[in-house]
Amino acid sequence: VEASVPEPQREAWRKHSAREFNTSDQFEDAVVRHIETTLARSLYNVDESGAYAGTALAFRDRLVIEWNRTQQNQTSADQKRVYYLSLEFLMGRALDNAMLNVGMKDVARKGLDELGFRMEDIIDQERDAALGNGGLGRLAACFLDSLATLNYPAWGYGLRYRYGIFRQEIVNGYQMEVPDYWLEFNPWEFPRHDVTVDVQFYGTIRKYMDDSGKQHTAWENGEIVTAVAYDAPIPGYGTTTTNNLRLWSSKASHGEFDFTKFNSGEYEASVADTQRAETISAVLYPNDSLDRGKELRLKQQYFWCAASLFDIVRRFKKSKKAWSDFPNQVAIQLNDTHPTLAIPELLRILIDIEGLEWDEAWSIVQKTFSYTNHTVLPEALEKWSVPLVQNLLPRHLQIIYDINLQFLQFVERNFPKDRDMLSRVSIIEESQPKMVRMAYLAVIGSHKVNGVAELHSDLIKTTIFKDFVKIHGPDKFTNVTNGITPRRWLHQANFRLSELIASKLGGYDYLNDLTLLHKLENYVDDKDFRKEFQDIKYANKLRLARYIKEAQGITVNPASLFDIQVKRIHEYKRQQLNIFGVIHRYLELKEMSPADRKKAQPRVSIFGGKAAPGYWMAKTIIHLINQVSEVVNNDKDIGDALKVVFLEDYNVSKAEIIVPASDISEHISTAGTEASGTSNMKFVLNGGLIIGTCDGANIEITREVGEDNIFLFGNLSEDVEDLRHAHYYSGLNIDPSLQRVFDEIRNGMFGDAGQFSSLVNSITDHGDYYLVSDDFKSYVETQKLIDEAYKNQEEWLTKTITVVARMGFFSSDRCIEEYAQEIWNTEPVVPPAKPQNGA
Numbered sequence: 001v002e003a004s005v006p007e008p009q010r011e012a013w014r015k016h017s018a019r020e021f022n023t024s025d026q027f028e029d030a031v032v033r034h035i036e037t038t039l040a041r042s043l044y045n046v047d048e049s050g051a052y053a054g055t056a057l058a059f060r061d062r063l064v065i066e067w068n069r070t071q072q073n074q075t076s077a078d079q080k081r082v083y084y085l086s087l088e089f090l091m092g093r094a095l096d097n098a099m100l101n102v103g104m105k106d107v108a109r110k111g112l113d114e115l116g117f118r119m120e121d122i123i124d125q126e127r128d129a130a131l132g133n134g135g136l137g138r139l140a141a142c143f144l145d146s147l148a149t150l151n152y153p154a155w156g157y158g159l160r161y162r163y164g165i166f167r168q169e170i171v172n173g174y175q176m177e178v179p180d181y182w183l184e185f186n187p188w189e190f191p192r193h194d195v196t197v198d199v200q201f202y203g204t205i206r207k208y209m210d211d212s213g214k215q216h217t218a219w220e221n222g223e224i225v226t227a228v229a230y231d232a233p234i235p236g237y238g239t240t241t242t243n244n245l246r247l248w249s250s251k252a253s254h255g256e257f258d259f260t261k262f263n264s265g266e267y268e269a270s271v272a273d274t275q276r277a278e279t280i281s282a283v284l285y286p287n288d289s290l291d292r293g294k295e296l297r298l299k300q301q302y303f304w305c306a307a308s309l310f311d312i313v314r315r316f317k318k319s320k321k322a323w324s325d326f327p328n329q330v331a332i333q334l335n336d337t338h339p340t341l342a343i344p345e346l347l348r349i350l351i352d353i354e355g356l357e358w359d360e361a362w363s364i365v366q367k368t369f370s371y372t373n374h375t376v377l378p379e380a381l382e383k384w385s386v387p388l389v390q391n392l393l394p395r396h397l398q399i400i401y402d403i404n405l406q407f408l409q410f411v412e413r414n415f416p417k418d419r420d421m422l423s424r425v426s427i428i429e430e431s432q433p434k435m436v437r438m439a440y441l442a443v444i445g446s447h448k449v450n451g452v453a454e455l456h457s458d459l460i461k462t463t464i465f466k467d468f469v470k471i472h473g474p475d476k477f478t479n480v481t482n483g484i485t486p487r488r489w490l491h492q493a494n495f496r497l498s499e500l501i502a503s504k505l506g507g508y509d510y511l512n513d514l515t516l517l518h519k520l521e522n523y524v525d526d527k528d529f530r531k532e533f534q535d536i537k538y539a540n541k542l543r544l545a546r547y548i549k550e551a552q553g554i555t556v557n558p559a560s561l562f563d564i565q566v567k568r569i570h571e572y573k574r575q576q577l578n579i580f581g582v583i584h585r586y587l588e589l590k591e592m593s594p595a596d597r598k599k600a601q602p603r604v605s606i607f608g609g610k611a612a613p614g615y616w617m618a619k620t621i622i623h624l625i626n627q628v629s630e631v632v633n634n635d636k637d638i639g640d641a642l643k644v645v646f647l648e649d650y651n652v653s654k655a656e657i658i659v660p661a662s663d664i665s666e667h668i669s670t671a672g673t674e675a676s677g678t679s680n681m682k683f684v685l686n687g688g689l690i691i692g693t694c695d696g697a698n699i700e701i702t703r704e705v706g707e708d709n710i711f712l713f714g715n716l717s718e719d720v721e722d723l724r725h726a727h728y729y730s731g732l733n734i735d736p737s738l739q740r741v742f743d744e745i746r747n748g749m750f751g752d753a754g755q756f757s758s759l760v761n762s763i764t765d766h767g768d769y770y771l772v773s774d775d776f777k778s779y780v781e782t783q784k785l786i787d788e789a790y791k792n793q794e795e796w797l798t799k800t801i802t803v804v805a806r807m808g809f810f811s812s813d814r815c816i817e818e819y820a821q822e823i824w825n826t827e828p829v830v831p832p833a834k835p836q837n838g839a
């Protein structure tokens with residue numbers, strides 16, 4: 001919006017400008033005012049949800065003041081901005097985070113108490129913003145927190161789904177999906193009805209020449225859908241910088257109705273148009289690491305890329321700078337290949353609309369974009385069929401072909417002897433139908449490509465992008481090992497531990513520089529510190545035990561060893577290995593004498609995670625876990641020696657209760673399949689040890705915490721190919737203990753065996769692609785070592801303290817600094833000082 005108040009009236013504005021609350025009294029003023037006016041309720045009809053709304057609105061006011069100030073300040077600083085394009089932002093709850101980041105939680109607690117409410121109950125009223133599936137979406141959320149905390153001028157761009165990831169219900173042991181309509185009350189977003197972009201689909205291409213004889217291309221006669229911006233403030237921790245997350249919502253370009261259609265009697269057609277437009281941003285696709293190739297998904301991708309690029313270019317053009325300056329003002333990070341269409345879209349804007357020549361436009365594009373790869377799994381690599389793209393985005397397909405032609409000519413000139421190279425690296429796969437390989441387009445259109453952990457970044461260079469390393473040189477490929485924000489995953493989720501650490505480190509500086517944690521090593525032998533550390537872990541386990549009782553009706557003993565695996569359900573993550581291990585433990589316990597059973601280390605095996613609705617094998621794994629839970633928990637012989645829990649509807653806010661409560665967590669993917677993993681970092685930062693394979697970030701965690709403080713097992717990634725080969729040619733080598741587990745499943749110990757045959761057969765009869773049989777023995781042996789180690793509580797405690805002290809590397813702040821220096825070439829913007837009047 002361009003209009004601004006003339007100078008003579010500005011004084012009046014400044015005088016009345018909004019004030020931030022600073023005391024609990026002022027906070028109460030704000031809460032009561034919002035409850036009485038914004039919500040039209042009173043002290044006679046305000047419940048916890050009303051008190052949550054009032055509190056959220058009071059904090060929202062505060063954030064908005066900082067947010068406006070940040071945006072003004074960043075604009076006048078005129079520095080390069082970062083745009084993080086992600087189809088997923090798994091934010092979780094906002095209130096607690098806002099209170100802690102602006103440092104006002106104590107003020108609010110006192111205020112709420114005086115108004116008759118308990119802080120914890122109020123926080124619990126908020127629904128998660130669950131606009132993501134798993135690690136990739138949560139990483140984007142951690143990065144936003146770090147970008148704001150480090151004062152980088154950065155925006156997130158995504159889609160405002162009306163339905164986030166489905167809510168999972170377990171009915172008779174099966175997963176059911178329930179829609180997550182989360183927008184009923186969302187005080188954290190601001191609709192910007194004045195910030196819209198018209199996005200075109202379908203249509204035709206017309207080539208023409210202007211008076212000067214220059215060739216032009218026009219994309220015409222398409223269908224228009226309007227993107228409306230919804231903004232959410234992202235407060236940094238301990239800074240006034242408040243960045244913006246802009247999510248696009250789709251609506252019909254003609255508003256509610258197309259009145260021409262309406263007036264000519266086509267009422268239904270008009271409504272149908274409207275609904276079709278709104279469908280684009282209606283729902284998050286619930287697949288994690290799996291590409292399904294649905295047209296609506298491609299529409300979502302283009303809709304979001306086109307709106308975001310238009311917005312970025314619009315902002316740049318206001319500066320009146322030359323186009324050659326674009327990459328000095330704009331860095332765009334592609335979170336996976338989902339936003340790859342932004343590459344041909346920027347070319348289209350620069351060439352078709354702004355009239356630049358190809359070479360100049362291409363050079364701008366390459367300098368602007370960089371791409372993060374999150375997987376090498378073939379089923380997750382996006383490909384779009386050429387006929388689909390041709391129909392939906394005819395101009396973009398032409399541009400993609402042009403990019404490919406230039407690229408292949410370059411390859412041909414430089415690698416004349418490698419005859420197969422051209423077909424291997426072509427953006428277009430010569431299949432039936434032809435397919436556009438999005439990862440190749442992303443690599444070619446970017447100046448940097450990064451993987452998300454060392455092993456993964458090495459693997460992409462030797463597998464999926466091997467040829468591109470030869471073509472572009474190795475420097476284009478780099479590594480940025482993932483991280484997590486210590487604000488949410490320590491300070492917020494485990495406040496007592498955060499407080500204890502602060503008491504030893506002389507304050508909370510470590511939340512801004514996590515490497516300071518190393519000083520905790522000075523306290524490993526400090527008796528009082530140890531006691532308090534142990535008490536906190538116990539309290540966190542007790543809290544989880546209460547939650548398990550309340551949510552699943554299962555009683556667990558908090559003195560047991562808590563063994564947790566929470567993440568999306570996927571064959572490569574191998575929850576099946578875990579549950580087979582649990583069954584093995586159960587069988588062993590059954591065979592013991594009651595006296596021996598008493599001596600066994602009691603354990604609670606906790607699982608949680610969603611399966612993609614169409615992923616049958618993953619759903620079967622959930623079913624098996626629930627059946628095992630049913631049998632084991634009701635077996636009178638077993639008692640506390642073993643409990644099995646499947647926690648329904650795992651999400652970010654539940655993770656905040658689960659993560660601080662682990663003794664052991666499981667990160668047991670087949671070597672070479674988990675790009676990084678990030679929950680491994682969360683658990684260790686909270687004083688839990690891990691059992692894991694040599695995969696993803698587990699390897700770097702081992703390097704940091706020391707081999708003695710982690711339980712590694714299983715085959716290495718370099719052996720995976722040979723093992724699969726051996727399965728194929730010489731069959732499997734199934735350990736008798738695993739065979740026994742299969743036999744009991746097939747004998748119906750856990751209900752109708754037919755239900756589980758596809759799962760068991762995938763191992764015994766279909767090649768055991770994920771190497772469960774190869775790793776089972778060392779997995780079970782390592783679990784035994786864990787039981788033994790846990791018995792020595794003093795040594796265990798030493799390990800858990802030590803690992804926390806050594807987790808400094810895994811802050812997402814470190815990631816953002818690496819991206820800023822190695823990839824974006826950006827600097828922070830110093831936040832403005834607060835005006836004296838508090839406004």
Ligand code: H53
Nearest residue numbers: 135136289374375452674675676677
């Ligand atoms: O991204 C995480 C990694 C994790 C990886 C995950 C991921 C998705 O959540 C979705 C799609 C995809 O290709 C990868 O599986 O290993 O930690 C963040 O980088």
